[in-house]
Amino acid sequence: MVGMETTALRDRLMDGLDRFASAMRAEVRRSVAPRGLSPAQDAILRMLLARPAGLRVRVLAGHLGVRQPTVTGSVIALERKGLVRRQADPADARATIVKVTPEALAQPTAAAPSLAAAALADLSDAEQASLLKTLIKLIRSLQLRQAIPPQRICVTCKYFRPNVHPEAAEPHHCAFVDAPFGNRALRLDCAEHGQAGAPEMARNWNAFMTPRPRQEVQP
Amino acid sequence: MVGMETTALRDRLMDGLDRFASAMRAEVRRSVAPRGLSPAQDAILRMLLARPAGLRVRVLAGHLGVRQPTVTGSVIALERKGLVRRQADPADARATIVKVTPEALAQPTAAAPSLAAAALADLSDAEQASLLKTLIKLIRSLQLRQAIPPQRICVTCKYFRPNVHPEAAEPHHCAFVDAPFGNRALRLDCAEHGQAGAPEMARNWNAFMTPRPRQEVQP
DNA sequence: CTTTTTTAAATAGGAGTCCTATCATAATAC
């Protein structure tokens, strides 16, 4: 075992995530360039496309993990390109609400058949579902640690009923559409998301983290 | 099922990876700033710390997924800070070899107890091992698609014997240290890495991708 | 052996990404 355990598993995971992320970032840069966008502008645009009502500058900054002046700069660039517009918030004259324009909505959305997507497609369907579940756990952990702002994911939704069909392939249930669904359908930014109360959310989180011991890998 | 399957699983995975990556990137920026480093400089430094013999500018660029002039700029900044030095390659007078200085080696390496690391620690041990395995598959897929250059990972190593102990908790075997090991010990950048031949590598890859159906999640 | 082509890196110039600090203004507290 000499030399095999010098690096902690956690460091290796960070390394792997970092490496895949760096490849994704490079790809994003190349894929959005033809549309005249930068990576940050693309991220803002994608966030806004999922929220037609618009978002405040500050909220955008929180979601992207950058400071407010950084967002202001990117938003100004997007405004110049006619893809977003800014308007004063009627509820607070200090605030600015950023919305996508109809032109941006009409754009093809660039369904990027990227290499990263191809790599994901190489995984088995079960492995993809398992990866999604793990990612959602990670993202929720970050939210609980205040590292990133709450997002409209299933685990924090009042319509979410985790693991209520323990033996089924689709163990969870969405009370909004009243239908069961599996890990592969877990959402990261659902338009129908309803904020759950704190106790309910904690219950959801626990039930989601520790389901029945169906798919444990190694004891 | 209304509204639950409008987004493909793959898109959701991309979204989740993107979100976690963005949080990690923001954290890296904050964690390396006190040491007077930028994220790119930190990435170069970490890569070089694992290779005391140094690397060419071009190779660094490939690993980081950026162009050569970008690396030159960051290397110059690192040189100013006394953390790397450049020397001509004896084998090719056009090339520059970048090496870490003894000062950089002596630095504390900043074992960043980051929030991302904490989120990973929230996962069960089995889930962490499974995630590492998935990440390595993804990275190897990118390598096969020429999206990123080959790296010193187990799957491409001539000492790697995947799944030779099918029923054990540590199914793989490293012929270099002559010891069995499990998914949690898989390496992303092993100093003892020996480049395997193409047929051997293909065999490794296949055996690694499709082991015995031990830990499949849902059929 | 020259000449030509290719290759490695540096340089120049430009757009974009981040930051901190500061400023104007609106909402809120006293």
Added chain:
DNA sequence: GTATTATGATAGGACTCCTATTTAAAAAAG
């Protein structure tokens, strides 16, 4: 009212990334 706080815009600076060009050495062609 005045003081404090919160939202964004602006200014200035370091860094990141790109493409295109230049310099110089190596490799290929004649």
